[in-house]
Amino acid sequence: MKEARYFYVPRAADEKELPMEEALHALRVLRLKSGDEMFLMDGEGTFYRAVVTLAATKHCMYEIQEALPQQPAWRGRIHLAIAPTKMMDRMEWMAEKATEVGFNELTFLHSKFSERKVVRTVRLDKIVVSAMKQSRKPWKPVVNGICGFKDFIHTPRPGRKFICHCYPEIERKDFFTEVCNAVGEEGEDITVLVGPEGDFSIDEVQMALEHGYESVTLGTSRLRTETAGLEAVMMANLARRI
Secondary structure (H helix, E strand, O other): OOOOOEEEOOOHHHOOEOOHHHHHHHHHHOOOOOOOEEEEEOOEOEEEEEEEEEEOOOOEEEEEEEEEEOOOOEOOOEEEEEOOOOOHHHHHHHHHHHHHHOOOEEEEEEOOOOOOOOOOHHHHHHHHHHHHHHHOOOEOOEEEEEEEHHHHHHOOOOOEEEEEOOOOOOOOEEHHHHHHHOOOOOOOOEEEEEOOOOOOOHHHHHHHHHOOEEEEEOOOOOOOHHHHHHHHHHHHHHHHEO
8 A cells, every 4th residue: 555645735725736846756756647646735724635637747737536624633823932043953953843743833033142143934944844744734834034032022912921931030830731721721822932042031031921921941951942942842732732
């Protein structure tokens, strides 16, 4: 039995041809031909069973046989906002693994102690798409660019909002306990902030608290930025899993 082949096709129901990059993979790597079955993912909650109708040099046409709407695997939306590390490969690793675990949105923060001010999201978006296909996720996580810390926390957001930090002088609750306690609140969104290697500044933490964010810790270990981001996503996903 052949393994099912999945391809990311935005607005798949309205299209008849795979995007160029997906078509090249289908034709040159998988060597699909007319009549072969494949599955399309629109990134918006629906899979489609389709067959190849034309396999040309650079074009792969298809015909949809069946729409397969998917159900969410966790309640609400999980939004991770994180200060990017100097080495982007660490953020790429985190984005890939977080997508495999399951979350909805990724935003990069420019905070006082940030190591990086610019993030190019094109490569990150491709990594997220690849991880989405590999893990069979019906929804594609949104990947946002750099946002100033102040601008981010001033933007109204639904649900519960958390900021992770390491300042012992500011009371912190356990993040996992808090998101588990909220498990009965149907559809509640979660936004969680993770700082750079040098942490958020204490003024930034205080500012976030003034704007409705809750002070939390991810545990007793001192984690690298990308590890903390992934752990926050894993905790939120586990607590909100359906």
